[in-house]
Amino acid sequence: MQAEAPPPAGALASNLLAFVRLLRRAGLRLGTADAIEATRALTLLDIGSRRQVQAGLRAILVRRHDQQEVFDQAFALFWRDPEAARHAAAMALMDGIKDKSRPPPASRRVAEALQGDRPPAPKKSDEPPPMLDVAMTVSDRERLMQMDFEAMGAEEIAAAKQEIRKLHLPLDERPTRRFHPHAAGARxxxxxxxxxxxxxxxxxxxxxxKRRVKRPPPLVVLCDISGSMARYAQILLHFLHAVENDRDRVSTFLFGTRLSNVTRALKNRDPEVAFEMVSHLVPDWSGGTRIGESIATFNHDWGRRVLGQGAVVLLITDGLDRQGAAGLAEAAARLQRSCRRLIWLNPLLRWEGFQPKSQGARALLPHVHEHRPVHNLNALRDLVASLSSPPPRRSSR
Amino acid sequence: MSLPTTVEATRQLLAEGGYVADTSLATSVHLALAMGRPLFLEGEPGTGKTEIAKVLAERLGRRLVRLQCYDGLDLAAAAYEWDHARQLMEIRLAETAGVTDRDRLSADLYDRRFLIERPLLSALTGTPAVLLIDELDRADEPFEAFLLEILADFQITIPELGTIRAETPPIVIITSNRTREVHDAIRRRCLYHWVDYPDAVRERAILRLRAPGVPEVLSAQVVAFVQKLRAGDYFKLPGVAETIDWAQALAALEAKELEPGLVDDTLGALMKYQDDIARLRGEETAKLVAEAKVAATRML
Structure with missing residues (x-):
């Protein structure tokens, strides 16, 4: 290691700290150690070169590719003149409110961070108040288990959520290549x-x-939140939150007209906080559906990142596609080839003699390994049971 | 050889080894060397992440210790292993010699002689090294936990023996193709750099260095074609490695310029998914070739 100049003092150092605080507010998780490292890095660089300083600070303060854009915008705004940047950001936010066109998400995050504390998020008003006491008789409970989610009132929904919290999702375990001590092990x-x-x-x-360690495979959930699924999505989100917090390696994506990754938001232990964050992330609640396009986007952007190591995919949708199922068959076929088990959960399957009449359902059906109902608590319970047993033999339908 | 002291010198060093780096990458490498921190390189396959470690090792005159990651990689394969056969032998020898002192036996048995060094340990001991941990995303999460001690303090703790610390900390380069998200704990200990596809100017410079036999006109057209292709919506975009392969393939066929038919026949060197090839073949290639020729004349 070479001898280092003393760390920069005065204005530069305090500006750097202010910059780190700004990034923190923009959602980058940075500690004091990172700020110290950044200060140290400045002593090793040519401070006169803006590009060097930007690249250097980026190497230290950015941890993920998706943070890069936030960083670059924050850097561009902040290192002109911190005061001017603050005004500019405030103006940008105002502009964003005035004309309806949404600014790209990264710039909005930076702008909000520059403003200081986020404005209090609007509360979702259609959410029923949490029930404090859910005392039920046996017959009440039985009725609840069979009740269609769509037919539930606010009270029943609250009770159903309580039931869902109790569900665990034990996926069938796969042997890994790792060993642990075991008295009856083979090796x-x-x-x-x-x-x-x-x-x-x-x-x-x-x-x-010793013998092989077994662990459940990764789980990926793709959930439709379009208008026709709205009622189910509200309850299923509770199920997804319970699953996300019950086990590791779960990724959750929501889609209507576009795909949103809500994995990190759902990881929050407190369901209300988690759903608040999800509602900020997802722009297309209860709108139209583009199933084919959403699955294609998933294949393209996320498939290779989350489908490794024998992942199981839960695709939750009613198969009603506004786009007339354009590209759905191809996208579903690729999805099926990229994962170990693709399970389609369809709330419409509750009807006896359900026929895949819609174009979307017909395109999807040949490419899934299993097709199951999810319209009431019993169906969810069956799902949980089926996931804990090994998948049925693949048959080419 | 001593470490470069400025960003420009770092870029120069890489260039001497045949690696064309942009300012941003040179800055990250420079900081990693100067601050003694591991460098975590993430990016699409074929963008030259592994190559950086090789060039650094060669130009700095250090050993390259490479650990290729895979699912189930464990300590015995990555860091060290006790030589059980020799240990058993030692016990028998001690028996015949009549050694009954347990402490002495234990000390004898867990001696460095019986320790088999694997890449991680080998990078800490011996002459200064460049440690390349390649495609970390292929290993499973438990392996990442093994790495934390090495990345933070350049040391390995062996329960039977104690802590082994590096005399000269190795230069550590970690690469990932992002087939899985690497844990935050690893990222925190490293400098992070996203290796992007190069722009046309840099890609031409790379091609000139790595595929010297390719005629200048063809090389410019190849780069223009690939740059256009990367703007499209394909399942897997070609990396620099594919560009080099393709240029060499075309040169081997003694092509002087891109022709739609020729491109169709050699697409397998560039695109690796049938869906993408099927989409490209025919009209799309003809269109891209025409555009690439125009762009290439502007480049030359």
Whole structure:
């Protein structure tokens, strides 16, 4: 390591700290250590070169590709003149409110961060107040289990949410290539055997054994939140939140006319906070549906990142596509080839003798491994049970 | 060889090794070297992430220690392993020699002699090294946890032996193709750089260095074609590695210029998914070739 100049003092250092605080408000998770490292980096760079400073600070303060845009915009705004930047951001926000065209998400995040504390988010008013006491008789409960989500009133919805919280999703476990000590394991653990033999002066009395660690595969949920699914989506979101917090390696995406990744938002333990964050992320609640396009976007942008290691995909949709199922068959076929198990959860399947009449359903059906109902709590419970057993043999329909 | 002291010197160093870096990448590399921090390079396949480590090792006169990651990679394959066969032998020898002192036996048995070094340990001991942890996204999450100690303090703790610390910390380069998100704990310990596709000027410079046999006109057209292609909506866009492959393939067929038929026949060197090839073939290639020729004349 080379000798370093003393860290910059005065205006530059305090500006840098202000910049780090700005990034923090824009959603980058940065600690004091990062600020110190950034200060140190400045001593190693040519401070006269704006491009060098930008690239250097980016290498230290950015951790993910999607933060890069936020960083670059914040950098451009902040390092002109912090005061001017603050005014400019305020103006930009006002403009964004005046004309209806939405600014790109990154610039809005930066603008909001520059403004300081976020304005209090508007409360969703259609959400029923949480029920405090859900005392039910056995017959009440039975009725609830069979009731269609669509037919539920606010009270029943609240009760159903309570039930959903209790569901666990045990996916069938897959052997990994990793081993752990186990008395009945198939393989001999020589390292542990030798270590044990030290206690008896080198005499090996018994063999220590190990066997493969098993773990559930990753789960990816693609949930339709268009108008026709609105009622189900509200409840299923609770189910997804419970699943997301129950196990690791779960990714959740919502789609109507466009695809949104809500994994990080749903990870929040508190459901109300999580849904608040989700509603900020998702622009297309209860609108139209473009299933084909949304799945194609998923394949293109996320498929390779989240479908590794034998992932199971839950596709929750009624198959009603505004676009007349354009490109849906191709997108679904690719999705099926990229995952280990593709399960289509369809609330319309509740009717006896459901026929895939809509174009979307007909395009989707040949490409899924399983087609299951999700219209009431019993159906959810069945789903949970089926996921914990190994998948049925793949048959080409 | 000593480390470069400025961003420009770093860029120069990489250029001498045949690697054309832009300012942003050179800055990240410079900071990683100067601050002694691991460098985490993420980007699409074929954008030259692995190459950086190779060039750094060669130009700095260091050993390149490469750890290719895969699902289930464990300590025994990545860091160190005890040589159980020799240890068992040692026990037998001790028996015949009549050694009964347990502590001595234990100390004898867990001696460095019986330790088999794997890449991570080998990068810490011996002559200064460049440690390349390649395609970390292919390993599973438990392996990332093994790496934390090495990345933060350049040391490995072996329970039977103690902590082994590097005399000269290795230069650590980690690459990922993003087939899985690498955990934040790893990212925190590294400098991060997203390796993007190069612009036309840089891609031509790369091609000149890496595929010297390709005629200038053809090379410019190839770059223009690939740049146009990357603006399109395909499942898998070609990286620089594919550009180089394709240019060499065309040169091997003794092409002087791009022709639609020729492009159709050699698309397999550039695009690796049947859907993409099927979409491109025919009209689309003819259109792109025409556009590329116009763009190439402007470049030359």
């Amino acid at each position: 001999v653990d020589l390292r542990a055997t030798l270590r044990d033999s030290m206690r008896t002066g080198g005499e090996i009395l018994g063999l220590s054994r």
